[in-house]
Amino acid sequence: MTAKTIIVTGGAGFIGSAVVRHLINDTDHTVVNLDKLTYAGNLESLKEIDQSDRYHFEQVDICDGPEVKRVLDTYQPDIIMHLAAESHVDRSIDGPGEFIHTNVVGTYTLLEQARSFYATLSDDKKAGFKFHHISTDEVYGDLPHPDEVEAGTELPLFTEETSYEPSSPYSASKAASDHLVRAWLRTFKLPTVVTNCSNNYGPYHFPEKLIPLMILNALAGKPLPVYGKGNQIRDWLYVEDHARALVVVATTGAIGETYNIGGHNEKQNIDVVHTICDILDEVKPKAEGSYRDQITSVADRPGHDMRYAIDASKIQKELGWVPQETFESGIKKTVEWYLNNEAWWKAVLDGSYQGERLGQNQ
Numbered sequence: 001m002t003a004k005t006i007i008v009t010g011g012a013g014f015i016g017s018a019v020v021r022h023l024i025n026d027t028d029h030t031v032v033n034l035d036k037l038t039y040a041g042n043l044e045s046l047k048e049i050d051q052s053d054r055y056h057f058e059q060v061d062i063c064d065g066p067e068v069k070r071v072l073d074t075y076q077p078d079i080i081m082h083l084a085a086e087s088h089v090d091r092s093i094d095g096p097g098e099f100i101h102t103n104v105v106g107t108y109t110l111l112e113q114a115r116s117f118y119a120t121l122s123d124d125k126k127a128g129f130k131f132h133h134i135s136t137d138e139v140y141g142d143l144p145h146p147d148e149v150e151a152g153t154e155l156p157l158f159t160e161e162t163s164y165e166p167s168s169p170y171s172a173s174k175a176a177s178d179h180l181v182r183a184w185l186r187t188f189k190l191p192t193v194v195t196n197c198s199n200n201y202g203p204y205h206f207p208e209k210l211i212p213l214m215i216l217n218a219l220a221g222k223p224l225p226v227y228g229k230g231n232q233i234r235d236w237l238y239v240e241d242h243a244r245a246l247v248v249v250a251t252t253g254a255i256g257e258t259y260n261i262g263g264h265n266e267k268q269n270i271d272v273v274h275t276i277c278d279i280l281d282e283v284k285p286k287a288e289g290s291y292r293d294q295i296t297s298v299a300d301r302p303g304h305d306m307r308y309a310i311d312a313s314k315i316q317k318e319l320g321w322v323p324q325e326t327f328e329s330g331i332k333k334t335v336e337w338y339l340n341n342e343a344w345w346k347a348v349l350d351g352s353y354q355g356e357r358l359g360q361n362q
């Protein structure tokens with residue numbers, strides 16, 4: 001494949017930084033990381049590649065049309081991979097406004113600038129251009145939980161045809177942005193593709209999210225707060241598997257298509273927390289007792305979805321992507337990464353990069 005120029009919005013975030021590292025380390029493509037650097041953006045996550053001459057950083061807000069235009073005109077991208085978003089469900093409940101602004105107005109602004117830029121391209125360049133919108137399985141709402149159905153009942157999965165029924169301000173804002181992207185294809189013929197992925201975990205994950213929060217609270221001897229009974233089910237995917245899937249879709253996915261991405265790893269939150277505790281008990285035992293002793297139940301999140309599970313057969317069959325990590329191998333790598341990368345997470349926790357209140361997300 002000829003080398004392309006790819007703009008990655010949100011490239012300093014958790015998944016975006018995995019995409020940027022993968023593009024620089026494993027491909028010949030040039031990357032422009034367009035990121036506002038909110039509390040969730042951290043350039044320390046890109047230290048291993050930021051000296052590459054194929055890597056460029058632009059601190060730009062996707063809601064700032066003229067600045068987005070400048071970046072498009074300057075770098076003349078072949079592909080835009082749009083990951084920039086507000087992504088933390090609990091924050092969206094505390095303050096939905098920022099989510100509507102970034103996820104809806106920001107995506108609209110980016111689409112409009114992409115549309116104007118696309119109009120300036122030669123037919124050749126137009127044929128190769130793609131706007132790849134990265135979204136979540138949370139737009140589909142939730143699925144029946146095994147506790148709610150008769151034993152032996154086959155449980156459904158989210159497919160690309162599942163209708164949208166978002167529950168939280170976060171998922172509603174992402175659903176709105178997905179609709180805008182499809183409308184810009186249908187109405188304005190902007191070549192777009194959409195992916196919807198399940199919960200990610202892995203290195204460089206901001207410690208307000210379930211897995212890093214549990215690892216770091218466990219190590220600090222703090223309570224491990226689990227919402228309600230902890231029986232909510234998520235379908236976990238190792239972030240580097242997601243990054244590979246995204247690059248496959250951005251470079252070979254068909255225009256107008258949607259691809260669901262997931263790892264076939266349905267786990268109850270409480271089981272995820274138990275697994276983390278068990279790994280830590282093995283690799284960094286406490287003087288006395290088990291890390292499981294730190295688990296505490298806290299009041300459930302309002303509107304909490306009970307189960308997410310992805311049918312990823314389309315991307316596997318049509319584009320040949322399969323995840324490389326099992327949950328067991330990925331979670332072990334993740335715990336080890338946090339044990340070996342104290343400097344990264346200490347700077348986040350002590351606010352020396354940017355201070356923020358830490359909650360939890362699952």
Ligand SMILES: NC(=O)c1ccc[n+]([C@@H]2O[C@H](COP(=O)([O-])OP(=O)(O)OC[C@H]3O[C@@H](n4cnc5c(N)ncnc54)[C@H](O)[C@@H]3O)[C@@H](O)[C@H]2O)c1
Pocket residue numbers: 009010011012013014015016034035036037038039040041042060061062063082083084085086087088102106134135136137174196197198199200201206
């Ligand atoms: N984390 C998951 O499990 C998951 C699963 C499926 C889909 N997604 C989607 O993937 C994308 C990335 O998720 P993440 O977990 O890496 O998010 P994140 O919160 O870790 O990172 C978001 C990034 O976007 C940047 N950003 C925020 N607002 C911006 C703005 N106005 N202009 C420019 N940059 C801005 C932030 O600085 C940050 O670098 C999101 O669109 C999210 O909806 C996430």
